[in-house]
Amino acid sequence: MAEITADQVKTLRQATGAGMMDCKKALQEAEGDVARATEILREKGLASAAKRAGRSADQGLIDSYIHFNNTVGVLIEVNCETDFVAKTDRFRALVKDLALHIASPAAPIYMSREQVPQDVVDQESKIAETQAREAGKPDTVIAKIIEGKVASYYKDTVLLEQPFVKDDSKTVQQLLEEASAAVGEKVAVRRFVRYKLGEEGI
Numbered sequence: 311m312a313e314i315t316a317d318q319v320k321t322l323r324q325a326t327g328a329g330m331m332d333c334k335k336a337l338q339e340a341e342g343d344v345a346r347a348t349e350i351l352r353e354k355g356l357a358s359a360a361k362r363a364g365r366s367a368d369q370g371l372i373d374s375y376i377h378f379n380n381t382v383g384v385l386i387e388v389n390c391e392t393d394f395v396a397k398t399d400r401f402r403a404l405v406k407d408l409a410l411h412i413a414s415p416a417a418p419i420y421m422s423r424e425q426v427p428q429d430v431v432d433q434e435s436k437i438a439e440t441q442a443r444e445a446g447k448p449d450t451v452i453a454k455i456i457e458g459k460v461a462s463y464y465k466d467t468v469l470l471e472q473p474f475v476k477d478d479s480k481t482v483q484q485l486l487e488e489a490s491a492a493v494g495e496k497v498a499v500r501r502f503v504r505y506k507l508g509e510e511g512i
Contacts, residue, residue: 314338326351329487355491369396370500375409384413386502391495404489404497411475411482412504418469421499426468434463469499 314337322333322344328351336354340346370389377383388405395401412418420426438459442452464471470483480488482499490497 314342318342318344322347322351329484331481331484332487355488369393371396371402371405373402373405373409375406375413377413381507382413383505384409384502386412387500388497389500390493390497395493395495398493400489400492401497404485407474407476407485408482408499409502411472412469412502414475416472416475417504417506418472418502419467420469421501422470423464423468426464431460431463434460469502 314334318337319330319333322328322337323330325344326333326348328336332351332354333347336347336350337344339350368389369392370387372385372387374386375384386405386409388401388408390396390401435456438456439452441459442455447455466472470481470486472482474480474482474485477485486497486499
C-alpha cells in the first residue's frame with residue numbers, strides 16, 4: 311500500500327472539501343493517485359459535503375428515545391434544509407440512530423470540541439502533564455502526550471468525534487457527512503439533552 315503523506319491529504323481536502331479521514335481513505339484506495347482519489351470521493355458523494363456546510367439548515371426533526379428500562383432518555387434536534395428531506399424514512403432513521411447513540415454508554419456531553427469549556431481542556435492538559443512527568447517522560451515528548459490525551463478526551467465526550475455506536479468504523483461526524491451526501495443537503499445535529507435516572511440532564 312502506498313504511503314499517504316499529510317500534504318497529499320491536505321491537497322485533496324482543499325480540492326474537494328471532503329473530511330480528512332475520507333480523503334486519506336480515498337488516497338489509500340487510489341494508491342496515492344490524487345486524481346483517482348478525487349473521483350472516488352465524488353462517486354461516494356463526499357466531495358461536496360463540506361461545501362454544504364455554509365447553507366442554512368432550519369428544517370428537520372425533534373425526536374426522543376427512552377431506554378427499555380426507562381432509566382435513560384434523550385431528546386434531540388437534527389436539522390436539514392428542506393421539509394421534504396425531513397419527512398424521508400432515511401432522515402427519520404438517522405435521527406433515531408443518533409438518539410440511540412446518545413442514550414448508549416457513549417453518553418456524549420458536548421456537541422463539538424468548540425463547546426468544551428476552556429477550563430475543562432486546561433484541567434485535562436494539566437492532568438496529562440502531571441502524569442507524564444511522574445512517569446519520567448522527557449520534556450521533548452510531553453507536549454505530544456498532552457495533545458494525545460486531550461484528543462482522547464474529545465473522543466470520549468464530544469458527540470461529533472465519537473465512534474458511531476452502530477458502526478465504530480466511522481465517527482458521528484462522518485455519519486452526518488454521509489447522510490448529507492446522500493440527501494444532497496446540509497444535515498446537522500443542533501442540540502440534544504440526555505437524562506439518566508437520578509442524574510441531572512446533560
